[in-house]
Amino acid sequence: MSKLTDLTIAEARDGLKKKAFSAVELTEAHIQSVEKARALNAFVTETPALARAAAAESDKRIASGAMRPLEGIPMGIKDLFCTKDVLTTAGSHILDGFKPPYESTVTRNMFNDGAVMLGKLNMDEFAMGSSNETSYYGPVINPWRRKGSDTKLVPGGSSGGSSASVAARLVMGATGTDTGGSIRQPAAVTGIAGIKPTYGRCSRWGIVAFASSLDQAGPMARTVRDCAIMLKSMASHDPLDSTSVDLPVPDYEAAMTGNIKGLRVGIPKEYRIDGMPAEIEALWQKGIAWLKDAGAEIVDVSLPHTKHALPAYYIVAPAEASSNLARYDGVRFGLRVSGKDITSMYENTRAAGFGREVQRRILIGTYVLSAGYYDAYYIKAQKLRTLIARDFEEAYARCDVLLTPTAPGPAFGIGEKTDDPISMYLNDVFTVTVNLAGLPGLSVPAGLNSEGLPLGLQLIGKAFDESTLFRVGEVIEKAAGATPRPQSWWEV
């Protein structure tokens, strides 16, 4: 039998059911991995005691034949999810010491289904970033390295702790959140799968808000099937979230038939951007060929407003963030830096508590909502959003799913792009359209580039049609072959 930490969630589920190993054994194996991997800086908070207690409970359940869907599966939780009585930082200094007295709906759903939490995962501060370098708790290191190089690479972001810990076999799956690509891009550059579900599929209740109209939680795991298993538990209609949708959550695994004969796969020509690396173009062509071979029909489609997506996103997201982050004022929780009066206390607290990228986005957001600029920026961006959503609707008249690259390149080196926000923002070029339109997007590992770094392909679906994404995603995954695991250079 392979190492317990190399199992997929589906395999572990079978092993636990057959009592090939216990939940406690499975959890212990992962706790050890976590302890050996501190060099990756993937965790903000480790919770081994909670994990052991949960695993023991899982073993009781398994023994009594009352096994739940995620029973005994060791998971990591992005530190944007409020976890009851467990430090929740959102990667920010300003939430120092914040232990929420409540549990987010998504994590509660997972724990109710038996998931075991190993700890809280590092992330870009308030999920603002594409490299996990804006975290107050320092950058996360990608377990992958370029062939023959020991340059430290970023794990993508903002769910960089999630991607790194899944890829490095510290956890079997992790929660992520995706506002402009924060699940899919880190999944792609660490060789794992990750899906941003349709907006409204997972409750946002108890997730620290970045941009409310774009934020969506989703799973990150090493296989498409594992993502399907996790999403089934994470998703629910939540009356506490007015934007949560009251639709039944389908049995995603059942939809994974492997049969995509006759499925129409759209290839949006606007995603062939200027200066796209040849290896990304080649990967895309490979993906097209795999799907064609599996019996899909390839259709060229147009999403004409794609080029406006990034600017629209960088208006809408900061605008909402500037308002969502107003509550971090030093009055009720987290960091307080005192001042001579209330205004200076606010200023001191927010100056010390927010990092540069968060401050930049608050300023952008405040600016675009200001009197005299609102119409020119915010309203215009909202109009573009409508047009972008319409592009997809029109495309879906001719196809069932879209195939694109996930990110414009592989993992880059730490510090390589930190001084150039525009180049950093370009990481989201293939992913933001999906958030703006509220659609589901799945990143599937599609092999390694010439430097030995993972690349991902993105499937974009119709609203609430995650099932099709999982079905098609598994076909790509199989065609691409199993992604090798990264060398455990980090282990101490």
Next chain:
Amino acid sequence: MVTTRTETGPLIDGATGKWEIVIGMEVHAQVLSKAKLFSGASAEFGADPNAHVSFIDAGMPGMLPVINRFCVEQAVRTGLGLKAQINNSSVFDRKNYFYPDLPSGYQISQYKQPVVGEGIVLVDLPGGKTIEVGIERLHLEQDAGKSLHDQHPDQSFVDLNRAGVALMEIVSRPDLRSAEEAAAYLKKLRAILRYLGTCDGNMEEGSMRADVNVSVRKPGGPLGTRCEIKNVNSMRFVAQAVDYEARRQVDIIEGGGTIKQETRLFDSKKGETRSMRSKEEAHDYRYFPDPDLLPLEFDDAFVARIKASLPELPDDKKDRFMKDYGLGSYDAGVLVAERESADFFEQVSRGRDAKLAANWVINELFGRLNKEGKAVGESPVSAAAMGSIVSLISDGTISGKIAKDVFEIVWTEGGDPAAIVEMRGMKQVTDMGAIEAAVDQVIAANPQKVEQAKAKPSMAGWFVGQVMAATGGKANPQAVSELVKKKLGI
């Protein structure tokens, strides 16, 4: 803002001539609801500080608002009561500003698309005139918490009980022209809200607060620059604030100055307004649609259901009282000013002489209640007892004069008026033989007066008085009068 009122209102004197005051009001009315607008926490007044605070009210990370359907119904109900346009689709916006009593750093309000659009309030003025005041809009929003600056030498505390409580902001057009009109408008608005049961109108507890916009102009001229006077919390203060502010503005303009658009505070102790912040210092609230909430949408059936449940409102009730009971406009207006008063009157008048009942309820009962600072609900004389007194007058059992004594007894001691009249021998004497004997006796004892009365018939009144005194006031005054005249031959 556009005024819908065309005729010139009352004017005030300045050194350079007459001036017209133009007033518009923004009234914040707390929605009568058990729970807050978005959090489900209790909206009850008077609890210990921070006893009614949910994680949402406290602006905790990851918390989301969920609209309280009942508060929406209340807003729609109010809109219907103001004969206003109901918007089946409206939007909640965030109004962003920093203050410790605003935990999330924004107030959820409605900016461009309010739930209720244009409506009308009819305001009766003393003297019988009625003016039409345009309502521009009504929107739902959250209240803020309360900062407590007097609890600690160098710290301020915050009580979030009120944070998130539902308010209706009701914005009038600048259709009011005097302090008196402004106060009368507020009074009428309060009556409508109380009839509807959508706000308790309790200004002392802050469940109704007014911001008053005041400007002055030469009669018929273009609108002047306005100043907004914040948080004026009684009818009397509204009138005081308007008078002070109008005078201040006239003095400035006549002194060669100009009015700066600004927000001012009313100091109720000094009876004056003072500057709070100028237009330049005004916040940029950066309104934008709250992405945590979907547009507020409901269908016509929802509105129709609410409409069907509306009570009879003051204007309709007044018309009915005038038509069905034959009451005058003034009396009907007084009776319908409060739903409780109108109900009281209707109980008193049921099956009785309505005009007589109105007369007694307004003059005796309300007069006495006012004097003692009591509300109708606290009246020591119940509607049944009042009705019984009216019946005793109508059927001739007691005279109006005796009725006042009976009222006094019931007021102070309680009891059933009929039984009191019976037991204390207060019944009017209707035995014509007894009255005749008394008349004869008075005439016989005063021959001189008889001669005078024959010369001057108005002297008959003296005889009536004597007879009434002799019968202890229980004789029927009308019968006495007729008999006296007959016997005197005048």
